Amino acid sequence: MFRNLMIKELKLALHPASIMFMFFGAMLLIPSYPYPVAFFYVCLGIFFVCLSGRENSDIFYTMLLPVRKRDFVKARMTTVALLQVLQLVIAVPFAILRSSFGIPNSAGMEANTALFGFALMDFTAFNILFFTSYFRSPQKVGKAFLLGSVGLFVMMLVEEATTFFVPFMMALDTPDPVNLRAKLTVLAIGLLAYAASMPLIYLGSASRFEALDL
Amino acid sequence: MSYALEVKGISKKYPSFELRDVSFALEEGKIVGFIGRNGAGKTTTLKSLVNLVHPDSGEAFFFGRSFKDHELEIKQDIGFVLGGIDYYPMKRLGTITNVTKAFYENWDEAVYQKYMKLFRLVDSKTPKELSDGMKVKYSLVLALSHHARLLILDEPTSGLDPVSRDELLDVFLKLVDEEAVTILFSTHITSDLERCADDIVYIKDGSIIEAGDMDEYISRHCLVQIESKQLPENLDDVLIGIKKNRNGWSALAFRTSSLPECCKTSDATLQDIMVHLEKEEL
Numbered sequence: 001m002f003r004n005l006m007i008k009e010l011k012l013a014l015h016p017a018s019i020m021f022m023f024f025g026a027m028l029l030i031p032s033y034p035y036p037v038a039f040f041y042v043c044l045g046i047f048f049v050c051l052s053g054r055e056n057s058d059i060f061y062t063m064l065l066p067v068r069k070r071d072f073v074k075a076r077m078t079t080v081a082l083l084q085v086l087q088l089v090i091a092v093p094f095a096i097l098r099s100s101f102g103i104p105n106s107a108g109m110e111a112n113t114a115l116f117g118f119a120l121m122d123f124t125a126f127n128i129l130f131f132t133s134y135f136r137s138p139q140k141v142g143k144a145f146l147l148g149s150v151g152l153f154v155m156m157l158v159e160e161a162t163t164f165f166v167p168f169m170m171a172l173d174t175p176d177p178v179n180l181r182a183k184l185t186v187l188a189i190g191l192l193a194y195a196a197s198m199p200l201i202y203l204g205s206a207s208r209f210e211a212l213d214l
Numbered sequence: 215m216s217y218a219l220e221v222k223g224i225s226k227k228y229p230s231f232e233l234r235d236v237s238f239a240l241e242e243g244k245i246v247g248f249i250g251r252n253g254a255g256k257t258t259t260l261k262s263l264v265n266l267v268h269p270d271s272g273e274a275f276f277f278g279r280s281f282k283d284h285e286l287e288i289k290q291d292i293g294f295v296l297g298g299i300d301y302y303p304m305k306r307l308g309t310i311t312n313v314t315k316a317f318y319e320n321w322d323e324a325v326y327q328k329y330m331k332l333f334r335l336v337d338s339k340t341p342k343e344l345s346d347g348m349k350v351k352y353s354l355v356l357a358l359s360h361h362a363r364l365l366i367l368d369e370p371t372s373g374l375d376p377v378s379r380d381e382l383l384d385v386f387l388k389l390v391d392e393e394a395v396t397i398l399f400s401t402h403i404t405s406d407l408e409r410c411a412d413d414i415v416y417i418k419d420g421s422i423i424e425a426g427d428m429d430e431y432i433s434r435h436c437l438v439q440i441e442s443k444q445l446p447e448n449l450d451d452v453l454i455g456i457k458k459n460r461n462g463w464s465a466l467a468f469r470t471s472s473l474p475e476c477c478k479t480s481d482a483t484l485q486d487i488m489v490h491l492e493k494e495e496l
Contacts, residue, residue: 001286004316011313012302061301063266065317066289214266 001067005075008062013076015052018045018083025091028098028111035111036156039119042087043126043152046080047145050134054141063214070206073135077127077202084123088116099175108160113183114172118159120190124197125151135205136212217278218242218364218396224262224272231420233258236272238415238425240364240398245390247407247428248400249484250417251492256400257296259417260368264294276364290319292364293357295350301341307352308337318360326359347378354385358393365389367399371406379403383410404484414484418491428484437482438465438473446476453477455490466490 022045027038053059062072095111109115130148134141163173171179172186217239224236233255240246250256261267263274264281274281276288302310315321330336333351341349350370357365371379387410389395398415401407407414407428414431416424424431438453440446440463445456452473453465466487467473 001317004313007316008313011309012305056303057301060266060296064264064289064294064296065314066286067317068285211268213268214261 001071002075005062005067005071006078008065009075009079012056012061013049013053013058014079015045015048017048018042021045022083022087022090025087025094028091028094031101031103032105032107034108034156034160035105035115036109036118036122036159038091039087039122040149040152040156042083043123043130043145043148045083046130047141047148049079050076050138050141050144054139059138059214069210069212073206073209074202077131077198077205080127080131081198088119091116102175104175109163109173110175112172112174112176113180114186117183117186117188117190118155120187120194122152122155122159124190124193125155127201128197131201131205132208135209138209138212216242218276219263219366219398220275220278221259221263222273222275224259224269224274226258226262226267226269231255231258233262233269234421236262236417236420236422238422240396241413242363242396243390243394244412245386245397245399245410246413246415247411248398248415248417249402249404249407249488250400251402251488254417255420256402256417257368258420260294260296260366260398260400263366264289264292290360291362292366293354293360293362295353295357295365295367295370300349303342304340306337307335307339307341310341311337311356314356315359320361322359322361325361326355329355329358345378347374347382350374350382351385354389358389358395362395364396364398367397369400369402371399371401371403379406380409386410404488408484416488423491432482432484432487434469435466435482435487436469436479437486438467439463439478439480440465440476441478442476446474449474449477455493457490457493464490 021041024038024041027033028035059072063069095115098111104110109118126148129151130144133144133147137143159169162169164170168182172183176183219240221236221238224233226233231253236255236259248256248260258267262269265285276284276292279288281288311326315326333348333355335344335348335352335355341352344352350367354365371382374382383406386397386399390397411428413426414424414428415422439461442462445463449456449465452471453467456463456465466482467477467479473479
């Protein structure tokens with residue numbers, strides 16, 4: 001059943017823009033740019049998926065199929081995780097290419113290993129705020145996106161700003177493989193936060209969605 | 215007796231509306247009209263059956279099984295249509311069908327092709343390109359293709375022109391005759407019921423006021439006409455929903471009521487009953 005729901009997500013629910021945004025990791029090639037912003041676009045794609053879902057009565061269609069409400073939550077969150085992780089994977093070769101330029105990024109964090117760890121933390125913040133709001137009231141997808149985006153941008157702002165004056169962050173704002181151990185630690189923390197948060201967000205979202213009158 | 219659906223004591227309270235102890239049962243192989251004016255609670259009741267709306271109390275049983283405990287199996291056995299399809303208007307019917315059929319264990323491709331042909335639907339069309347009547351028909355095709363034994367349809371005929379409505383009612387009759395399907399459909403168009411329903415369930419202000427044989431229900435009432443400018447006194451106890459009209463007054467009464475000579479009676483239609491009963495609340 002879950003497989004069928006995922007096919008439904010990919011064939012019916014996925015907005016074309018969300019696929020396009022996965023390739024915005026290419027923005028890491030811009031010589032001077034606040035690179036975490038590149039990862040915002042996949043969240044915009046998630047908003048499009050949920051917004052077009054509302055316009056296409058996606059939830060009503062799905063709920064009348066032989067599935068439970070929590071199955072829908074699981075499928076939607078898996079779709080989101082797929083988009084976010086794929087965007088990071090697609091961004092890796094662009095980060096490597098950008099590092100080969102040998103020109104520092106004067107606008108903020110370098111396109112390095114730590115950037116991906118921070119991106120995972122940013123996604124975690126977005127997912128917590130977006131999903132808890134979205135599954136409480138799927139009609140108000142704009143509000144959920146606003147909350148998620150505020151969380152995402154606060155995280156990005158802190159990460160980017162601190163690279164200019166916090167010593168530990170300044171150490172992270174270097175090309176690979178300089179300070180690689182610290183950067184790998186940030187990546188590991190990002191991975192852990194992301195992986196640990198998704199089941200918890202699912203449990204909270206599923207219980208909210210179960211209680212919702214459609 | 216074998217019931218396709220038994221609804222037991224469903225209640226749901228909203229700030230401005232309340233479903234009160236909604237109970238009724240559907241015998242297998244019958245067409246049942248769920249009637250009530252706009253806002254009476256038809257859609258809320260139907261949504262409560264499949265937990266799209268969570269009742270405060272009460273439960274629905276499909277083919278003797280509780281929906282709460284057997285949701286997935288029951289959904290395999292029923293087709294639930296909320297209006298026409300308004301989902302994925304830009305996707306091809308073939309794409310929607312391919313996704314939908316994977317969820318049903320009893321999907322029958324031959325039946326799907328048969329009804330698509332019968333209803334003159336083609337996979338390459340999108341819902342946006344279909345008329346309202348065709349959208350309802352496509353929803354029926356999906357439901358019938360997984361051998362749904364019970365169809366629950368929320369206002370399937372509303373918004374359709376008379377010819378399309380008539381065609382759809384023909385389809386309902388044929389389905390009951392040939393496929394032994396049970397149909398519950400909500401409507402406020404009484405002529406649709408008189409055309410094809412065996413039973414009715416009548417909801418008024420969130421409460422069921424009648425559930426049973428439609429012809430028997432209609433025959434219990436008569437339409438009363440009083441040709442007088444002044445309404446005679448002491449008729450309030452026997453007349454229901456007294457209304458002024460061009461020739462005097464009209465009202466509803468029970469056939470068993472003793473009426474004075476000034477009251478001319480005739481057969482009531484379902485519309486007469488509904489109009490006067492709803493008038494009674496004012």
